[in-house]
Amino acid sequence: MMLLACLLVVLGMALTLIRAVRGPTVYDRILAVNVYGTMTVMLIALLGFLAGRPDFLDLALVYALLNFVGTLAALKFFKHGHLGEER
């Protein structure tokens, strides 16, 4: 049953990737990458259960943190053209 959930999440990730490749605007791509990241968090957690190694959950937690920061950083970069060095 974990396997089925894994496969479903992977299918969702594939669909998300279609949107990331197609665009058309940069916001569509960032949105798609953000959702892709959320699904990756879930996939890592599910894989941890599938492999019987709950340590994977720590990776999922860290990936959730990175995904959030990464989305904001990418948005800020495309909005201002830099990450904040000019004040």
Added chain:
Amino acid sequence: MNLAIDIASWLLLAAGGSLMVVSGLGLVRLPNVFARLHAAGLADTGGSALLLLGMALQAGWSLVTVKLVLIGIFLFFTAPTAGHALAHAALLGGISPDDKGESEDDDEDDSPDGRGG
């Protein structure tokens, strides 16, 4: 009792996974950024919550469940923040939220009635 928990967990995992697929489908089918943001919300709230709940039922009362809950809390507070930042950036980036049709230079097989993908 164990069987009941297993079945409940299986249902939650299947529902969560399906919600992820629907979210991806919405991301492909919906016409513009703002509409797609709502589809992204499906994965961020419903999909993750159901999957985490299903995994928590599998784990039982342990530190694993605590970590799952922490992931859930974290997603619960960051997902809307990222979504709002995206929406606001798209608004400032000159995309009209009232645009009902295609956003400009979208490719043609992306029409609202096509299945997409």
Added chain:
Amino acid sequence: MFSPRTLSLFAVLYGTWLLLSGIWEPFLMISGAVACLLVVVIAHRMDVIDGEGHPIGLTWRALLYYPWLFWQIVLSNIQVLRLVLHPRLPISPVSGWVAAGQRSSVGLVTFANSITLTPGTMALTVMEDRIHVHALTQGGFDDLVAGEMNRRVCQMEGTGS
């Protein structure tokens, strides 16, 4: 330095450390305490331990609000699910301003976050007394304008905070 807010921040941080590590050795527990203390000291020097950075006192009323919010999230998830799976994709995107009656910024952020969390509605711009909302359907927008969520967030915010 030793205000209740600082102490509660330390307690939350240390609790998180202990739960995440799950190893009860003296060395790890002491290094955790040191690390948390360091974070609290730095946060204190940065002057970010305030009602916004670490909102205590909101907690018990929040316990009444969040179950209702979860229920709303479930309902709107089902609604968006049906919209996306519908073969003709019957969406009618609208956007407009919704009044927000919260007084504190924490209350306002909670309201905006709640709007964004429920799929189908999305906060675009947040002003002090109103929020620019994008909704997937006219019905979802009308529900927000009716102000049930606004009222409940105000209730959660209470008079004290």
